[in-house]
Amino acid sequence: MARGSYGRGVTSTRTDRWLRLDGTTNTRDLGGLPTVDGGTTVRGRVLRSDNLQTLSEVDVRRLVEDLRLREVVDLRSTAEVLLEGRGPLRAVPGVRHRHFTLLPERGHHTDVFAVEEADAPELPAGWAESILPRQVAEDDQEETPAVRSYLGYLAHRPENVVAALRALAGDGSPDGGGATVVHCAAGKDRTGVVVAFALAVAGVPDEEIVADYALTAEVIDDLVAKLASSPTYAEDMQRRDVASHTPRAETMRRLLELLHERHGGPRGWLTVHGFGPGEQDALRARLRDQQPG
Template sequence: MSTTRDGAYPGQRIIVLEGTHNFRDMGGYQTADGRKVKYGIFFRSDELTGLTEQDLAAVQALNIKTIFDYRDDYEAQKKPDPVFAGVKNIRIAAIQADQASRINISGNAGNADRNQHVIVDMVKNGYFKQFRADTMMMGLYTKLPLGNPSYKRLMEMIQHSDNLGLLHHCTAGKDRTGVGAALILLALGVPEETVMKDYLLTNETMKDFNGKLLSQLAEHVNEVELRNIEHLLGVKEQFMEAAFGSIKKTYGNVDTYFSEEFGLTNQRRKALQSMYLE
């Protein structure tokens, strides 16, 4: 297992594996009071189905106790998670059924190739001829943080240290996982601007993979569709700002949001911080 940072694990942000493109440790980020999130507690990733035998051994060595999957039935059946001995696999769809068909064509892909990227499925189904991806993504991020059973379970789980290390993921590890990661970091007291940096790091980790995919698709779609695909593959500051804005519009501030949405009172957040910060 290699890394973009010096030194052996723990203490590395990006964990390079053969079968994933966006596997990261969420540790090392500084909170408003000067403490830092511990490494080796929270991990985020894209889909795990492509992990090699060497990857599986590397992930096993991270002492992960829970794999939390934000994907829906269709995604998980097409590309199932590996099962590790002694690790709990929990899956609760973060995108509800009425939105799913507009974000990942769930249930509309017919007999799609199991090894084919979901974007290819979407191109074949004419998705990018029908929808403006940037507008749809803004709407998605506005809805994701509110009344979401997946994040409610996530916030419940992280209050119990015996569930951790925790690896949470979706398909690309950027939108559903991006919001989930933002909520964890915010709950720990990491400032919004730092949370945004963690979110935007996906554009770096996925750059090569997305570039290759766009090149492959360029000969099959027109310019408008290609720009639409770019919106869906990357992350943008305005998307996460939509999530932050939705939280503040609904609750006024982050503290009230955590307390009323998840029962994470200031006292419970302090308990979280004492466990997971150093």
């Protein structure tokens, strides 16, 4: 895939890609983005979002009835899922929930949605205590903390990055049986990395991927306030200022640069980790209105 130039004047991240819901602050559609071959990603297939715990009844109806939401891909840790409890979409029989944590965790890596909460691992006093320390490769020591974190997702949980993308690809048909939403807590870091890979596979140029990632900065004040209202995240929100939570374009730009240098780009990384051309075609078809193969 052609590498982006990170040029100025990107206009694809328009406000009409935002999905304004009562219970989220950072939900938007991955449709409407230009591709390197002159195409456009299709709306209503894949959404990215922050935590879905506080959706209103109106939100749920809009997602399920209007947008035909059929699957939720949750990138939070096991502890986060259990501490936050069952969100409103868990009560909707037609919506499937899948869990792929991107953080190294203590204990068993259980898909929390595949078992009853009673069978899930016991939580420590604070959810952050369930996260294992990341090992930083020597070559990455000089990178910024955010870039090191993103590289950590790829180093520690590559199988779940791939599994999340397989879920986004659906059954290989363009409409995939309905819409899918991928989310974490804020919808910016873990979600941002998975979305970057999905958009790269769809043929979205690097500068547009960077712009989409940075778009969360427009809602960061409301996003931090929302997370601060939850006991699960309040301490972290209060410990750091808003600026430290704000995504910066240079973070995603640097991640993409490293992927190009080391693997020939996101698609090269995916191929090395078992998400090869056939599956990439299926994901591309999901986002591009093209049949795989």
